[in-house]
Amino acid sequence: MGQHEGRVAIVTGGAASIGAAITRKLHAEGATVLVAARSVDKGRAIEAELGARARFVATDITDDAALGALVDAAVTGFGRLDILVNNACSYGDEGPATSRATWLETLNVSAVSAAILGEFARPHLAAVGGTIVNIGSISGVFPHVGRWAYPVAKAALRHLTKAQALDYAADGIRVNMVTLGHIWSDPFDGLTAGDRAHADAVSADLNLLGRVADAAEVAEVVSFVASAAASYMTGSETNVDGGYGILGPERRIPLMPLLSGAQG
Numbered sequence: 710m711g712q713h714e715g716r717v718a719i720v721t722g723g724a725a726s727i728g729a730a731i732t733r734k735l736h737a738e739g740a741t742v743l744v745a746a747r748s749v750d751k752g753r754a755i756e757a758e759l760g761a762r763a764r765f766v767a768t769d770i771t772d773d774a775a776l777g778a779l780v781d782a783a784v785t786g787f788g789r790l791d792i793l794v795n796n797a798c799s800y801g802d803e804g805p806a807t808s809r810a811t812w813l814e815t816l817n818v819s820a821v822s823a824a825i826l827g828e829f830a831r832p833h834l835a836a837v838g839g840t841i842v843n844i845g846s847i848s849g850v851f852p853h854v855g856r857w858a859y860p861v862a863k864a865a866l867r868h869l870t871k872a873q874a875l876d877y878a879a880d881g882i883r884v885n886m887v888t889l890g891h892i893w894s895d896p897f898d899g900l901t902a903g904d905r906a907h908a909d910a911v912s913a914d915l916n917l918l919g920r921v922a923d924a925a926e927v928a929e930v931v932s933f934v935a936s937a938a939a940s941y942m943t944g945s946e947t948n949v950d951g952g953y954g955i956l957g958p959e960r961r962i963p964l965m966p967l968l969s970g971a972q973g
Contacts, residue, residue, distance in 0.1 A: 712936045714739030717787045719779060721770055721826070722797030724751035726895040727844070730924035731794055734932045736763055740792065743783050745770065770797055770822040771814075780829045790833040792935045795823035795866070796844040800896060802858040812858050819862035824869055827877075827884075835880035840935050843870045844927075845888040847950050867946070874944030883943040885934050890950025891921040914960060917952025 718735045722728040724746035736742045736759050745768040746752045752765035766782050768775050783790045799818035801811040827841055834841070848856065849863025867886060874884040891897070891912040893905060901907045909920040930949050933939055948954055 711738030711740075712932070712938065713792070716740045716791035717743070717783050717789050718792035718794065718935070719743045719745055719783055719790065719826075719830070720794040720796055721745045721768070721822075723794070724748055724755050724765065727889070727892060727924045727927055728794075728796040729755055730928040731796060731931050732763070733759070734925070734928035735792065735794075735935070738932055738936075741787050743779065745779050745797070770826065771817050773825060776822070776826045776829050779826070780833065784833050789837050790830055791837050791839045793827065793830045793834065793839070793841045794844065794931060794935070795826065795841065797822070798844070798859075798862070800859055802856050802860075804855040804857050807858045815858040815862045816865065819859070820865040820869055823866060824873075827873055831877065831880065831882065834877075834882045838881045840882065841873060841877075841884040842931050842935050843873075843884070843886045844931070845870070845886040845946065847888060847890050847948075847953050850888065850954065870946070871944050878943060883939070885939070885942055885944070886946045887927065887931050887934055888946050888948045888950065888954075889922075889927060890916055890948070890953040892927055892949075893921045893923055897921060912951075915953055915956070916950060917956065920951070922949060922951060 713735055718740045720728055720732045720742060723732040723744040732742050732744055732755060741762040744752055744755055744765045747769055749767055756763050756765040766779050768779050770776060799815040801815040823843055843866055845867050846863040848860040849867045853860055870884055870886040877884055897908050912921045913919040927949050930947055934947055
């Protein structure tokens, strides 16, 4: 039996890229997974791939009625809701030139919708001692040159995770964040025209493991954080970043030898 046998999960943005890997992992561990996505083709494809215990629910997460219908689909169709994974996000960002419309859309998709969906799910998660996993990013911790809206939205989601954990603890709901570094995903694929070796080379000096991660490596951690094995974790951040967050501005360059070498 898998660690999520008999449980019901919702994964937003669960039809493609990192979200699809999370969907597949939870499903493989025994969960019934509702895949919330806007892409009908991708949603139907993963539903057909996984078969039993997978259901695609076409969802615009910025529409409150759609969020309510999504939660209802879980509870009405399967009798419960145990896991909510807020994975969907918007990459809209033009740095300092980001328009108000793009700012609001990015914040709405990446943070506000996670808050509202959490409230819709709250009574049902409380009924079973459920859990929320928010998918964060190193971009929400460290500033990046030329990027404003996406990092700010992820920073908001980071704080939301703590606020949800604080207020939902009384309901027996655990809320945690899995913070991602460089992951081979749709954005990386698109930016490199599918060149994984190039992505690894670019990432090599920016983390300790010298490569980008597979989406399946993210899914393993999400599955653990959502499981009973992580029963004493709430309000936490678990980094899947290959050590990006600990390098600091000196990265792997030893400062003292450089300083002593300058003495003539």
